[in-house]
Amino acid sequence: MLTGADVAGLQIGRRIYDMPILAEDRVRFVGEKVAAVAAEDESTTEPAVSLIDVDYEPWEPLLDPLKALEPGAPLLHPDVLSYRGLPHPLTSPSNAFIQMRWAKGDIQEGFREADGRTNTFTTSKMHQAYLEPHSCLVSTDASGSAEIWAFSKVPYPLREQLANALNVCEEKLLIHPSFIGGDFGGKGDFMDVALAYCLSRQSRRPVKIVMDYEEEFIAANPRHASIVNLKTGVKRDGRIIAQQIEITYGSGAYAAFKPLGYLTGAHACAGPYRIPNVLIEEKIVYTNTVPCGHMRGPGDPQGFFANESQLDIVARELGIDRIELRRKNLMVDGDEAPTGETIHYIKTHDTLEDALSKAGYFAPKKQHVGRGVALTHWVSNGGKGGVSLSIDERGHVTLSSAMLDQGSGGYTVLCEIVSQELNVPIEQIKVNVLDTGAGLKDTGVGASRATRVYDNACYYAVSKAKEEFLRQAAGYLGCYTDDLLLVGGAVLHKRAERKISYGELLRALGAPITVQGTYDDMSEIHESPVCAQVAEVAVDPETGAVTCRSSLPHITRVPC
Numbered sequence: 001m002l003t004g005a006d007v008a009g010l011q012i013g014r015r016i017y018d019m020p021i022l023a024e025d026r027v028r029f030v031g032e033k034v035a036a037v038a039a040e041d042e043s044t045t046e047p048a049v050s051l052i053d054v055d056y057e058p059w060e061p062l063l064d065p066l067k068a069l070e071p072g073a074p075l076l077h078p079d080v081l082s083y084r085g086l087p088h089p090l091t092s093p094s095n096a097f098i099q100m101r102w103a104k105g106d107i108q109e110g111f112r113e114a115d116g117r118t119n120t121f122t123t124s125k126m127h128q129a130y131l132e133p134h135s136c137l138v139s140t141d142a143s144g145s146a147e148i149w150a151f152s153k154v155p156y157p158l159r160e161q162l163a164n165a166l167n168v169c170e171e172k173l174l175i176h177p178s179f180i181g182g183d184f185g186g187k188g189d190f191m192d193v194a195l196a197y198c199l200s201r202q203s204r205r206p207v208k209i210v211m212d213y214e215e216e217f218i219a220a221n222p223r224h225a226s227i228v229n230l231k232t233g234v235k236r237d238g239r240i241i242a243q244q245i246e247i248t249y250g251s252g253a254y255a256a257f258k259p260l261g262y263l264t265g266a267h268a269c270a271g272p273y274r275i276p277n278v279l280i281e282e283k284i285v286y287t288n289t290v291p292c293g294h295m296r297g298p299g300d301p302q303g304f305f306a307n308e309s310q311l312d313i314v315a316r317e318l319g320i321d322r323i324e325l326r327r328k329n330l331m332v333d334g335d336e337a338p339t340g341e342t343i344h345y346i347k348t349h350d351t352l353e354d355a356l357s358k359a360g361y362f363a364p365k366k367q368h369v370g371r372g373v374a375l376t377h378w379v380s381n382g383g384k385g386g387v388s389l390s391i392d393e394r395g396h397v398t399l400s401s402a403m404l405d406q407g408s409g410g411y412t413v414l415c416e417i418v419s420q421e422l423n424v425p426i427e428q429i430k431v432n433v434l435d436t437g438a439g440l441k442d443t444g445v446g447a448s449r450a451t452r453v454y455d456n457a458c459y460y461a462v463s464k465a466k467e468e469f470l471r472q473a474a475g476y477l478g479c480y481t482d483d484l485l486l487v488g489g490a491v492l493h494k495r496a497e498r499k500i501s502y503g504e505l506l507r508a509l510g511a512p513i514t515v516q517g518t519y520d521d522m523s524e525i526h527e528s529p530v531c532a533q534v535a536e537v538a539v540d541p542e543t544g545a546v547t548c549r550s551s552l553p554h555i556t557r558v559p560c
Helices: 042-050 107-113 155-166 193-203 214-220 301-319 322-329 346-357 410-422 451-475 501-509
Strands: 097-106 116-123 135-140 146-150 173-176 207-212 225-234 240-252 276-288 369-377 383-391 398-400 429-433 484-487 491-495 499-501 513-521 532-539 546-556
Touching: 107 225, 107 240, 107 276, 107 532, 116 301, 135 193, 146 155, 146 193, 155 173, 155 193, 193 207, 193 322, 225 301, 240 301, 301 322, 301 369, 322 346, 322 369, 346 369, 346 532, 346 546, 383 410, 383 451, 398 410, 398 451, 410 429, 410 451, 451 484, 451 491, 451 513, 491 501, 499 501
Parallel strands: 146 173, 240 276, 398 429
Antiparallel strands: 097 276, 116 225, 135 146, 135 207, 225 240, 369 532, 383 398, 383 513, 484 491, 491 499, 532 546
């Protein structure tokens, strides 16, 4: 059994280290762990847990982030200034541990040019609802080394977080790859792994922890609730001159589940529109609720929902068609984004028109049926990842990487790249998912970066393999590499029409071909995918029930 006193002072986080392994002197939300019991089976642990008596001293909770921002509100984390990993320093302790802003142009001048229209929008927390709950297995030895099986899509960052929290060398922690039963952004955290480690050290036995879904809902890392205040300055002809957005996210009791400490979505929430004067302010606030983390598009849906709703309201007040309002203000290639970055490739008009056409947006509709449209865009972040290829004497390929496939089919795409470039059947390609001891330390999967990072790493690897095949075959056949082609799992001499299979070549050479491809670029790309979503809903006039009859997303992707 462990209590907070046994792990006192140990704090963990993905960026901000503010979450204790077990609650120590205070409990900050209903689902917080205060004690842990390990035993042979669940039927033994449940009665043992029921015998634990906790003496609580009730205090008035802060559940509303706006209340937590009021002068005189109690500080939920009085020691916040000392927390490791704060992205930006605070001048004084505050429940608003993130206070950021992005500006372009002169927002006040923009509102002098065009009347401002103000509205407030709110969104609620949302759990990712993956089928498999969080679970982990940790086996330690007397030296403090551990083998860990955790359903995390970011094994190397997980290893680093555990090492920092537990004061253990990273090299002592081996994270084994595990299949991920659903993600949707929610499987990048550490959850109970550090606690399982401490229990294993104390019991000298492997320890497994599996959350049930009641625990998921009260203690996991859902999408943040938000309050979004918008003020839009727009001319009578529909041109948007100024957009001011103040977005406040309720973090819950801790910041530990956010890999950057803040949410990147606020930066993009003004949408794919050409606006000369913009001010976006983001606050993330501690409250006595379940700690929030990442769900697809961290911080984006909250801001886009508010921004697109605001545009519909503005269009209605001006008497302008909502589609025409958007068309008038959409960015095109080479425009500045609302926060000032130049976007070289952004097919907003094509995306919107295709979506409207395919959804039949302008087709006649029945009474009590409505249609709506909204647009989003996304600039992908970079990362680091590696892929290695080994081709054996049978001509079979082994593709190895530490990438974890969270359900998006990442390894299928990598195999397709290899199959196409080497001209081998995909059935001859085997995948080997590496643990943290064998793989290249990487940034992991998340934020739509896997396609950019691992596909490019794979392409670099397979390009090296092609070059090596051509070089070796040229030496073996006594010709130039320019005389050769790779066709059907073999090297073909174009003029002599001589052919040698990969397997035959490697058997003759007596060694496999092994190559490594690495992609390491943390910069943002200035090419933006765009999504236009069209929905059709029906309203029952007697009950008020709303039914979504269809929802069609149309996405344009950036060129590779």
